[in-house]
Amino acid sequence: MKVFNIKSTLAAAVLGVSSMVAAAAGTNTVLDVAKQKGNFNTLAKAIEAAGLQDTLTAGGPVTVFAPTDEAFAKLPAEQLEALLRPENKDQLVKILTNHVVAGRAMEESDLKRTRSAKTAAGEEVSIELKRGRVRVDGARVTGDYIADNGVVVAVDTVLIPN
Numbered sequence: 001m002k003v004f005n006i007k008s009t010l011a012a013a014v015l016g017v018s019s020m021v022a023a024a025a026g027t028n029t030v031l032d033v034a035k036q037k038g039n040f041n042t043l044a045k046a047i048e049a050a051g052l053q054d055t056l057t058a059g060g061p062v063t064v065f066a067p068t069d070e071a072f073a074k075l076p077a078e079q080l081e082a083l084l085r086p087e088n089k090d091q092l093v094k095i096l097t098n099h100v101v102a103g104r105a106m107e108e109s110d111l112k113r114t115r116s117a118k119t120a121a122g123e124e125v126s127i128e129l130k131r132g133r134v135r136v137d138g139a140r141v142t143g144d145y146i147a148d149n150g151v152v153v154a155v156d157t158v159l160i161p162n
């Protein structure tokens with residue numbers, strides 16, 4: 001069983017305890033890729049509300065299990081609204097970091113051989129192959145996009161930590 005291990009520097013950066021050097025200008029980061037695809041607008045807004053932009057433009061590599069706009073639409077509107085408020089930033093950070101693992105994992109190669117991954121939020125997410133499709137904690141993987149500092153793996157559900 002292959003498990004992605006979170007490096008302490010990544011975990012600290014994601015949790016805002018330390019800072020990482022931003023990627024060089026002109027690179028295509030996981031945040032850039034998510035914004036360019038056009039179906040991760042809610043995720044981009046949540047990342048900004050949580051103050052995690054620098055983390056997702058840092059050196060990496062990281063894999064972001066990125067909920068699409070449709071995935072966020074499955075949440076009750078009032079829950080999403082509440083998460084985006086400044087007073088709920090800690091909860092939003094925990095949810096978003098539950099979508100980030102260290103290393104570069106792609107649907108067809110790494111994810112099909114992996115059974116679980118430890119997220120930057122400290123949670124363990126299950127990875128399984130069901131009917132030929134990869135699922136992360138039950139969320140269906142719908143695509144993956146390469147970035148200079150990692151991979152954006154689109155998922156159809158927001159991964160809420162325990």
